Amino acid sequence: MKAMQFYLKKLYSVTGSRLLLNMLLMIIISVVEGFSIYMLIPMLGVIGLFGSASGSYSLPLLSGVMDSISGILNLPVVLGLFVVLLAGQAFLQRYQSIMNTTIQQRFIQTLRYETYKGILQSRWSFFLQKRKSDFIHMLTTEIARISQGTTVFLSLTSSLVFTLIQIGLAFWLSAKLTALVIASGLIIFLVLRRYVKKAKKLGDQTSELSLVYMGGITDHLNGIKDIKSNMLETSHTNWFKQMAGRLEENTVQFVKLNSKTQFIHRMTAAFLVAAFIYVSIELLKIGPERLILMIIIFSRLWPRFTSIQSGLEYIVSMIPAFHSLMGLQRECAEAQEPVLIQGGSRVLKQEFTLNKEIQCKQLNYSYPEASAQALQDINIRIPAHGITAIVGKSGAGKSTLIDLVMGLIEPESGRIVVDGVPLSGDNRLLWRSCISYVPQDPFLFHTTIRENLLLSAPGATEEEMWEALSFSASDEFVRQLPQGLDTVVGDRGIRLSGGERQRIVLARAILRKPSVLVLDEATSALDSENEKKIQEALYRLRGSLTLIVIAHRLSTIRHADQVIVMEGGRVMQQGGYQQLSDESQGAFSRLLSYQTEVN
Numbered sequence: 001m002k003a004m005q006f007y008l009k010k011l012y013s014v015t016g017s018r019l020l021l022n023m024l025l026m027i028i029i030s031v032v033e034g035f036s037i038y039m040l041i042p043m044l045g046v047i048g049l050f051g052s053a054s055g056s057y058s059l060p061l062l063s064g065v066m067d068s069i070s071g072i073l074n075l076p077v078v079l080g081l082f083v084v085l086l087a088g089q090a091f092l093q094r095y096q097s098i099m100n101t102t103i104q105q106r107f108i109q110t111l112r113y114e115t116y117k118g119i120l121q122s123r124w125s126f127f128l129q130k131r132k133s134d135f136i137h138m139l140t141t142e143i144a145r146i147s148q149g150t151t152v153f154l155s156l157t158s159s160l161v162f163t164l165i166q167i168g169l170a171f172w173l174s175a176k177l178t179a180l181v182i183a184s185g186l187i188i189f190l191v192l193r194r195y196v197k198k199a200k201k202l203g204d205q206t207s208e209l210s211l212v213y214m215g216g217i218t219d220h221l222n223g224i225k226d227i228k229s230n231m232l233e234t235s236h237t238n239w240f241k242q243m244a245g246r247l248e249e250n251t252v253q254f255v256k257l258n259s260k261t262q263f264i265h266r267m268t269a270a271f272l273v274a275a276f277i278y279v280s281i282e283l284l285k286i287g288p289e290r291l292i293l294m295i296i297i298f299s300r301l302w303p304r305f306t307s308i309q310s311g312l313e314y315i316v317s318m319i320p321a322f323h324s325l326m327g328l329q330r331e332c333a334e335a336q337e338p339v340l341i342q343g344g345s346r347v348l349k350q351e352f353t354l355n356k357e358i359q360c361k362q363l364n365y366s367y368p369e370a371s372a373q374a375l376q377d378i379n380i381r382i383p384a385h386g387i388t389a390i391v392g393k394s395g396a397g398k399s400t401l402i403d404l405v406m407g408l409i410e411p412e413s414g415r416i417v418v419d420g421v422p423l424s425g426d427n428r429l430l431w432r433s434c435i436s437y438v439p440q441d442p443f444l445f446h447t448t449i450r451e452n453l454l455l456s457a458p459g460a461t462e463e464e465m466w467e468a469l470s471f472s473a474s475d476e477f478v479r480q481l482p483q484g485l486d487t488v489v490g491d492r493g494i495r496l497s498g499g500e501r502q503r504i505v506l507a508r509a510i511l512r513k514p515s516v517l518v519l520d521e522a523t524s525a526l527d528s529e530n531e532k533k534i535q536e537a538l539y540r541l542r543g544s545l546t547l548i549v550i551a552h553r554l555s556t557i558r559h560a561d562q563v564i565v566m567e568g569g570r571v572m573q574q575g576g577y578q579q580l581s582d583e584s585q586g587a588f589s590r591l592l593s594y595q596t597e598v599n
């Protein structure tokens with residue numbers, strides 16, 4: 001019930017006056033519809049069904065009205081009025097259905113936008129605890145369910161308004177008969193209430209199942225190469241089959257439930273109509289015109305009762321989706337990074353440029369739910385405008401240190417100080433805006449090379465793009481592509497080789513003209529010739545930007561100004577390449593000798 005209230009509040013806060021206007025329209029349409037039913041009696045009277053065109057009606061209001069207009073009442077006039085009423089009603093209904101869609105779409109777009117923005121503005125540590133597929137699931141499946149549920153909610157409201165007004169009209173015609181029908185309706189509703197509860201349970205199940213389903217298929221498709229090359233198709237197909245079966249079962253269960261309640265409604269309707277006519281004629285002695293009106297009203301109302309019941313079941317089964325979406329929005333809000341100050345990235349960059357050094361003081365860091373610390377007692381200095389290399393075995397803590405230095409995650413204890421200013425919640429984003437980062441597994445969007453480049457520097461000219469491509473030794477191969485810069489790179493850049501992808505991503509990073517460039521194994525997929533070209537280009541940047549490089553191949557960091565050696569989350573050594581190579585008992589010498597042996 002609380003979740004339902006929350007849903008209504010949210011719907012009202014997004015759509016506001018439109019929702020109220022929509023409600024007013026529903027009332028007008030229902031009144032006009034009621035009036036057009038009422039008009040049937042004079043029409044039938046005019047054609048002589050009740051023996052007279054005026055005066056003899058035992059209906060409230062109508063007899064007086066009929067007396068005063070009896071002179072002008074004939075079949076064309078009555079039919080004309082009837083047509084005007086129906087046409088007006090059709091016009092209003094058209095307007096209202098457009099308004100319904102506008103309300104529903106505005107609500108859904110707002111939810112979608114709020115959720116997406118919330119996700120993107122969350123801290124990196126939040127993403128470390130979540131599955132990517134959970135976000136996709138929320139933004140696709142769950143929002144689609146809420147969208148459908150909102151459509152049902154709006155039509156349910158209109159059914160309710162219509163029902164209330166028609167019941168009012170029926171009361172006016174015959175209070176006793178109406179009370180009888182309403183009482184029967186209420187009894188049936190109470191009897192069927194448990195089905196609404198069942199619908200909620202099925203809705204919870206749908207949410208859970210589709211979350212697992214979305215997570216599974218995302219994993220499978222991300223690992224499709226592993227699946228194909230290791231012949232894992234059968235086990236994955238079996239999982240999929242079982243999952244699809246459970247989803248099918250869940251949907252069939254819901255339809256079974258829904259159709260059961262509809263069946264009960266229809267069966268009861270048959271009994272009720274018989275009882276209704278019997279009571280009207282034999283017990284209440286109701287006149288024919290009243291009886292016809294009451295039958296018309298209730299024959300139109302009964303399907304509405306059914307649709308109210310099934311609408312309620314649907315909405316109740318949608319509420320878990322809304323509940324989890326709001327839960328995610330709340331989590332995102334709690335994990336939100338401080339909002340950037342007004343102005344574009346250019347302004348931000350000017351505010352935070354590295355001129356002297358980055359200092360890491362007594363840094364400690366543990367990943368959420370991890371038993372061991374990933375970094376312990378880190379004290380290092382990274383001088384501006386030089387090249388710093390970070391080396392160490394796999395799992396030594398290199399990437400974690402980089403994430404901390406970039407302000408992606410926050411230290412458990414200790415401080416990072418940039419040009420004398422400690423990084424904190426407020427300036428962490430400003431700091432990141434002057435850094436370009438090239439990861440181990442570079443990511444390209446499924447669009448052209450040009451658009452991939454422009455993503456990081458929207459104002460870059462064609463000349464600047466070619467300059468950046470030449471820097472990353474990719475200009476030659478891009479020129480040879482069928483559409484040059486306008487070649488589409490495929491999903492995640494799949495149409496390019498690993499090395500080509502790395503070079504384009506490096507060009508993209510350079511194009512932003514960063515103050516700090518971080519390369520995390522960013523040239524690992526390159527052949528020696530291209531790697532050498534890039535190394536030379538990077539060395540030329542010495543003095544104009546600060547370069548931080550994580551490297552496994554130690555030969556690539558020979559010209560670094562400083563090497564930081566890590567092991568088990570600690571800094572073991574720090575100094576110049578030659579100096580560390582000369583310390584024969586040091587961790588760096590050990591790494592060097594392993595590599596020499598392997599080579």
Ligand SMILES: Nc1ncnc2c1ncn2[C@@H]1O[C@H](COP(=O)(O)OP(=O)(O)OP(=O)(O)O)[C@@H](O)[C@H]1O
Pocket residue numbers: 128367368370374392393394395396397398399400401
């Ligand atoms: N998201 C995470 N959750 C929990 N533990 C993590 C997470 N990421 C890394 N770790 C752990 O933190 C430690 C340091 O990992 P990190 O990725 O920084 O090492 P690395 O030196 O960059 O390794 P590699 O060279 O293999 O990339 C490792 O023990 C790793 O298992």
